[in-house]
Amino acid sequence: MGKIAFLFSGQGSQYPGMAKDLYENVKEVHDFFGVAEAIRPGTIIQMLKGTDEELKKTENTQPCLFLADIAGALALESAGIYPDAVAGFSLGEVVGLAVSGALTKSEAFKLVCKRAGFMQKASEEVKGSMIAVIGMDKEELISQCRKSKVYPVNFNCPGQIVVSGEEGNMDKFKEKLKKSEVRFIELSVGGSFHTPYMKEAAESLKEELKASGNYKLTATDKPLYANKTASPYPKETDEMIDILSDQIQSSVRWEDTLINMAESGVDTFIECGPGRTLSGFVKRTVKGAKIYNISDLSSLEKITSELGTNEELQAKEQTYA
Template sequence: MGKIAFVFSGQGAQYGGMGKSLFEASGAARQVFETADSIRPGTSLQCFEGTTEELSITRNTQPCLYCVDLAAARALEEAGIHADFAAGFSLGEIAALTFSGIFTGTEGFSFVCARAEAMQEAAEQNPGAMAAVLKLPNGQVEQLCGEFSQVWPVNYNCPGQLVVAGEKEELGAFRQRVAEAGGKAVPLAVSGGFHSPFMASAAEKLEKKLESVSFGTPRIPVFANFNAQPYGENAGELIVRQVKSPVRWQETVEALAAQGADTFLECGAGKTLCGLIKKTVKGARVFQVENAETLQAAVEALL
């Protein structure tokens, strides 16, 4: 077997009840939730009992998903599965940074709460929308975005799938242009135009938040959304730029594979990343770990 990469889920995968069985099955996972509750009381309860509507509000979504992401990874490590690399999709990158030691547990959770608030406020100030473009090459999607003043490519997910963000009316016209070009643009159920210039104010606030943080040395390489390269001494810059810049997920997965990763464990809610990885790296072994059952399945397969 080659090397193992832990990849951490992003926003959009949330659901009521997530993380509860991990909390019950793993002491390491339980500690993640206890740390969160000490900083943001009620976080665990929100994960375990929150409604879909409640969990879809960005200021709730991000702290809760972060906990499930990190809890899954801690539980895997507790069970004896160790990662050679880490990466996270958007929000998931904060869990990856905490798992690797660039953030401490308390710093990581405090930062994800600040990130959630800043991005929620930016989305309210600059209402936007997002859509996944299918069946067109990235270059053509980029050209179509160029026809509009407020539509941008933001998530390079996998071959044949590029997410764009923009102003709502312009995005409607953009979707029509995609259809005319032979593609398909599927609206996403999100509350803002994330990873676009609409998030500039959030990036400014988070830059100030990070001024008091002393970053640790990562125990394993963490590949950044911003440039698909491992984090180095410029951690603060990468974390801030990530908020208002495209997520280069396909490049990140390709970079992990080039470093020898052939086994990917998606830590956190849902299995979106599993699907994207399968479309990007042929023959990759992919596991989803979001609860006690999938944790046990991964452990049995790999140990």
């Protein structure tokens, strides 16, 4: 067996009640949710009982989804399964900072709350939306985006690219796609993320990371793949800050990230968080990969029964060595 990667989902995968099962039954999850609640009171009730519309608002989505994502990692680690590499989609990358050791869990949660506020403000200044375009030629899509003044931002997997932009331009672009009979899916997000419209949010996050004494970014214990570069994070703090803050206004190179992880020896991908979107991207990108998702106790039990703990895996490898 090769390496294991934990993947953390991004905005659009949230739903009321996510991670409830893990929160109620896994001590490590319950304990950290209590820490997060002290930092941002009301997050747990919002996460478990908030409406779809409430959870779609960026300043709410990101803290709640951070907890749902990290709950999966905490549950896996409590069962003896640890990652060899980590990647997170957009806000999921902040979860990755905690799981890879670049930040403590509480630091990462404080950071995602700040990030959410900066992005919420930017979203209110320029109303925008995002869609996933299915099956369109990559170069043709990029060309059409340029003509329509919208942006191809998330390169998810072969045959799927997310487009983002200002609401009026996006409406016109969607009409073009409909006329050309190109399929697309509306994403449940509250802004035009990963575009130049997020420049102010990116700058604010960079200032927060540089000026605040609340965050002590350190070199990761295990590779954390960055959305912006599709490569592991650098070791220098200033470079880490640049990549993390610029991510807000840069494209997510997810397909390249998965390919690079596979080339490094990863053959097992575990999506932590609600939904199975990232699992679908892996299936379309990495042939023969073992793919799992953890969002509740039953999925945790399936993973542990099929994979065993890291210690058991190592014992098997030594037996066959």
